[in-house]
Amino acid sequence: MSSRVLVILVLLLVVTSQLHAVEQAAIQIGSWSSEQVHITDLQVEINLQSTGLAINATAKQVQLTEPVGQLSNVRLRCDTLRWLSGQIDCQSGQLDFTHALWGNQKIAFNSKSRAEEENYQLTLTGIQLGQGSMNVQADYQQGQWQAELTGKNIALNSLVKFIGPYVNEKQLEMLSQWNINAVMNVDAELTGHQTRLASAKVSGKLREVMFADPTGSYAGEALAAQIQVALQIENDRWSWQQTLTIDDGQTYLEPIFLDLAEQSVTLSSEGQFNNANKTWQINSVKFAQSTSISANGELKGEATQLTHLQIDLSSVDLAQLYKDWLKPFIPGSSLSHLQTRGELTASLQWQPEQYQFQMNLQSVTIVDDAGRFAIENLEGKLGWTNQATVIPIDLRWSSASILSLPLGGSTLQAEASQNQIYFSNLSLPILDGELSLNDFQLSLDEAQGRSWQFEGVLSPISMDQLSPLLGWPTLQGKLSGMIPKVSYADEEIIVDGALLLKLFDSSTVIKDLRLQQPFGSLPQLYANIDINRLDLQTLTNTFDFGTISGKLNGRIHNLRLSNWQPVQFDALFETPEEEPGRRRISQRAVNNLSQIGGGPAAILSRGFMGLFEDFSYSKIGLSCRLMNSVCQMDGIEPAEQGYYIVKGGGLPPWINVIGYNREVDWPELIARLKAVSQSDGPVIQ
Amino acid sequence: MGLLKWLMGSTAGLMLISCVTINIYFPAAAAEKAADRIIEDVWGRENPNQLQPTESEDSSSALKQNMPLAMQVLNWLVSPAQAEANLNINSPAINALQAKMKQRHDKLHPFYQTGAVGLTNNGLITLRDASAVPLKDRNTVNTLIAEENQDRKALYAEIARANGHPEWESDIQETFARRWISNAAKGWWYQQGGSWQQK
Numbered sequence: 001m002s003s004r005v006l007v008i009l010v011l012l013l014v015v016t017s018q019l020h021a022v023e024q025a026a027i028q029i030g031s032w033s034s035e036q037v038h039i040t041d042l043q044v045e046i047n048l049q050s051t052g053l054a055i056n057a058t059a060k061q062v063q064l065t066e067p068v069g070q071l072s073n074v075r076l077r078c079d080t081l082r083w084l085s086g087q088i089d090c091q092s093g094q095l096d097f098t099h100a101l102w103g104n105q106k107i108a109f110n111s112k113s114r115a116e117e118e119n120y121q122l123t124l125t126g127i128q129l130g131q132g133s134m135n136v137q138a139d140y141q142q143g144q145w146q147a148e149l150t151g152k153n154i155a156l157n158s159l160v161k162f163i164g165p166y167v168n169e170k171q172l173e174m175l176s177q178w179n180i181n182a183v184m185n186v187d188a189e190l191t192g193h194q195t196r197l198a199s200a201k202v203s204g205k206l207r208e209v210m211f212a213d214p215t216g217s218y219a220g221e222a223l224a225a226q227i228q229v230a231l232q233i234e235n236d237r238w239s240w241q242q243t244l245t246i247d248d249g250q251t252y253l254e255p256i257f258l259d260l261a262e263q264s265v266t267l268s269s270e271g272q273f274n275n276a277n278k279t280w281q282i283n284s285v286k287f288a289q290s291t292s293i294s295a296n297g298e299l300k301g302e303a304t305q306l307t308h309l310q311i312d313l314s315s316v317d318l319a320q321l322y323k324d325w326l327k328p329f330i331p332g333s334s335l336s337h338l339q340t341r342g343e344l345t346a347s348l349q350w351q352p353e354q355y356q357f358q359m360n361l362q363s364v365t366i367v368d369d370a371g372r373f374a375i376e377n378l379e380g381k382l383g384w385t386n387q388a389t390v391i392p393i394d395l396r397w398s399s400a401s402i403l404s405l406p407l408g409g410s411t412l413q414a415e416a417s418q419n420q421i422y423f424s425n426l427s428l429p430i431l432d433g434e435l436s437l438n439d440f441q442l443s444l445d446e447a448q449g450r451s452w453q454f455e456g457v458l459s460p461i462s463m464d465q466l467s468p469l470l471g472w473p474t475l476q477g478k479l480s481g482m483i484p485k486v487s488y489a490d491e492e493i494i495v496d497g498a499l500l501l502k503l504f505d506s507s508t509v510i511k512d513l514r515l516q517q518p519f520g521s522l523p524q525l526y527a528n529i530d531i532n533r534l535d536l537q538t539l540t541n542t543f544d545f546g547t548i549s550g551k552l553n554g555r556i557h558n559l560r561l562s563n564w565q566p567v568q569f570d571a572l573f574e575t576p577e578e579e580p581g582r583r584r585i586s587q588r589a590v591n592n593l594s595q596i597g598g599g600p601a602a603i604l605s606r607g608f609m610g611l612f613e614d615f616s617y618s619k620i621g622l623s624c625r626l627m628n629s630v631c632q633m634d635g636i637e638p639a640e641q642g643y644y645i646v647k648g649g650g651l652p653p654w655i656n657v658i659g660y661n662r663e664v665d666w667p668e669l670i671a672r673l674k675a676v677s678q679s680d681g682p683v684i685q
Numbered sequence: 686m687g688l689l690k691w692l693m694g695s696t697a698g699l700m701l702i703s704c705v706t707i708n709i710y711f712p713a714a715a716a717e718k719a720a721d722r723i724i725e726d727v728w729g730r731e732n733p734n735q736l737q738p739t740e741s742e743d744s745s746s747a748l749k750q751n752m753p754l755a756m757q758v759l760n761w762l763v764s765p766a767q768a769e770a771n772l773n774i775n776s777p778a779i780n781a782l783q784a785k786m787k788q789r790h791d792k793l794h795p796f797y798q799t800g801a802v803g804l805t806n807n808g809l810i811t812l813r814d815a816s817a818v819p820l821k822d823r824n825t826v827n828t829l830i831a832e833e834n835q836d837r838k839a840l841y842a843e844i845a846r847a848n849g850h851p852e853w854e855s856d857i858q859e860t861f862a863r864r865w866i867s868n869a870a871k872g873w874w875y876q877q878g879g880s881w882q883q884k
Binding site: 215216219250560567 | 773775777778781782785814815816818820821823824827830831832834836838839842843846847848849
């Protein structure tokens with residue numbers, strides 16, 4: 001406006017001079033001030049030409065109001081200024097100036113103004129923004145305006161300094177800590193009324209996008225994106241449509257990493273914002289990442305608070321979905337090294353304090369890389385809610401495994417509601433037996449975390465099938481048990497009641513079974529085991545140890561397995577006090593026993609005893625208290641400088657086996673046992 | 686008479702306190718030696734800052750100096766050799782953990798060098814400077830850190846359990862915290878009093 005006043009002033013001066021004689025006028029104005037502008041060393045030259053007026057104004061400094069500020073070495077030229085009945089036009093003008101932020105600018109302009117009709121048109125071309133340039137075309141008519149902006153190769157960080165005056169200090173400080181850059185080509189169409197924006201249509205192509213926050217939680221490198229935004233503002237109601245496609249580069253949004261060169265991402269949304277009450281609504285938001293995920297949602301909120309969310313998503317590539325979107329959230333957990341495949345669809349409904357999640361699975365296979373668990377061809381639906389509404393769970397799978405135990409296919413019908421899953425029965429086939437889980441209940445509690453419990457029955461499993469799976473020698477017998485209650489909480493599984501193991505004609509009872517961190521770094525298993533009337537003949541034949549007949553009672557108490565290896569126990573095996581029947585021990589067994597005991601000194605007499613194939617004994621027994629890899633050994637009763645492992649008795653010939661080593665290195669003892677069971681055994685001469 | 690009563694009473698009280706103290710006495714010097722052995726195995730011998738035998742002696746004598754006189758006497762009476770048991774670190778579980786950590790160290794080593802990963806003052810490690818890690822490797826580093834910390838916690842607990850004193854876990858963790866930092870190579874970052882320092 002002020003330049004218009006200036007022009008009128010200059011022209012008045014010209015007109016009041018003698019028009020004929022003066023074809024050129026140069027006016028030195030010096031400084032000129034108004035409320036909004038302060039000009040120093042203003043000089044105006046006017047030439048009368050056949051095409052109109054030529055005007056050339058220079059000023060050393062023009063001080064405009066913020067955010068523009070000070071322009072220096074300002075030069076305004078227009079060789080084609082026309083002034084006809086209230087219309088002032090300049091078809092090709094040139095404005096040069098220097099600005100602290102904008103540098104040296106040489107902007108070509110074209111303007112038309114009809115002051116009476118309040119109609120102005122202005123075109124600016126060649127505005128320099130760093131390495132890029134921008135053209136602006138604007139029309140103004142009685143308060144209504146529209147503008148078209150075209151920018152080429154504009155570097156985003158060169159824009160950041162221009163927005164300084166528009167954002168507050170806090171935002172500016174945050175921005176300065178972020179490292180952001182991009183080069184963009186942008187086209188924008190803006191319309192408005194007075195000082196207010198009414199609509200905007202922006203489309204842009206961004207390349208070489210990089211951003212990084214100070215902590216490294218959010219970062220992007222070499223991204224390329226296309227963006228389209230349309231915005232309409234009516235009174236306090238803003239509505240928008242937006243599409244963003246990113247198809248190159250890499251990004252990390254903690255904890256998600258996306259390689260967009262491999263998997264491009266599209267995000268589009270359409271919604272409204274009410275500025276009066278700060279509520280917003282996204283009617284449709286769509287997100288797609290190649291085949292791995294596509295989501296469709298609806299969101300509502302107030303200010304920064306989300307008040308409603310409804311989202312449907314589907315994935316035909318579970319492997320990619322797991323790799324990109326699930327695994328990063330659970331680093332180092334038992335679920336962080338999985339092979340997954342299959343397809344799924346899911347839906348989530350959320351509002352404060354209420355949520356409901358449902359999922360449909362198709363041909364889903366999940367295998368733990370460490371071989372701790374697996375499930376194959378999982379199909380069906382499952383869900384979770386904190387509401388009283390019941391979500392049915394209906395799953396089936398073809399096979400599964402847990403800690404090297406193969407489980408057959410099965411089906412599960414359950415119900416989810418109020419942060420719990422409940423089912424009355426699930427049968428899991430294990431080898432030739434079955435584990436039946438009854439009254440299973442899984443709960444998720446904010447304070448106590450995840451916990452579950454069930455009652456169960458283990459119907460007989462053949463030990464000859466089970467033992468090799470556990471890395472044991474092949475054992476005969478059956479494992480079965482009534483399990484009154486199994487519960488899991490705080491990363492610990494506790495089995496109440498007893499598991500009954502039928503081994504070597506004995507009944508072995510496993511009690512106080514606890515398992516800590518079953519899938520953690522170092523699973524810990526605790527138990528107390530009591531063995532009743534083990535048949536020694538069956539046992540020794542199984543291990544090719546030589547033959548011992550008779551029965552044996554035993555206990556392994558305070559057993560601790562760390563990472564499935566025994567590291568601590570208190571064990572005692574001995575002949576039951578009252579046990580009729582033969583008690584014989586073969587030479588080979590004697591020799592093997594003495595080897596375990598730690599050497600030749602264990603046998604009382606050799607030469608003479610070598611004449612007999614077997615001997616009778618009255619009692620046999622051995623105890624070992626394992627701690628710190630050392631087995632504190634003892635026998636049935638003390639002997640001179642040692643302890644009896646076998647005490648002779650009954651019909652001759654008798655034999656006593658005496659052990660002298662009280663402390664035996666556990667790994668060495670295991671090595672000896674292995675050597676004995678594998679060797680043919682030396683013959684005593 | 687009053688003096689005798691006071692003497693008797695306070696001696697009995699002293700004995701009671703002292704007995705309790707003996708029971709929870711943690712073999713600091715042995716723990717340091719054990720920690721150094723494990724650290725040396727996990728990190729290898731490349732670190733120029735090898736354990737200095739004087740250090741562990743220093744700290745154990747410092748510990749003795751801080752002990753009340755009565756306790757020192759009592760320690761002498763009940764024979765400190767018995768109280769100061771050797772710490773066993775040779776169980777199959779500990780060996781398995783150690784082997785896992787040793788294997789992982791090859792992958793973590795470059796991130797210690799760049800300062801991306803630092804040693805915390807509680808015997809664990811953490812992501813110190815995410816921007817020093819290429820974007821594509823950030824999840825890998827997060828996983829390595831989580832798994833390393835899990836193994837370290839399991840190691841501290843297992844050493845305590847294997848020696849029949851599960852309650853020593855936090856003492857062992859503290860000992861390790863000091864020894865990891867002390868054994869760290871030049872240029873590695875560690876936490877001290879809430880701020881980061883470079884060796």
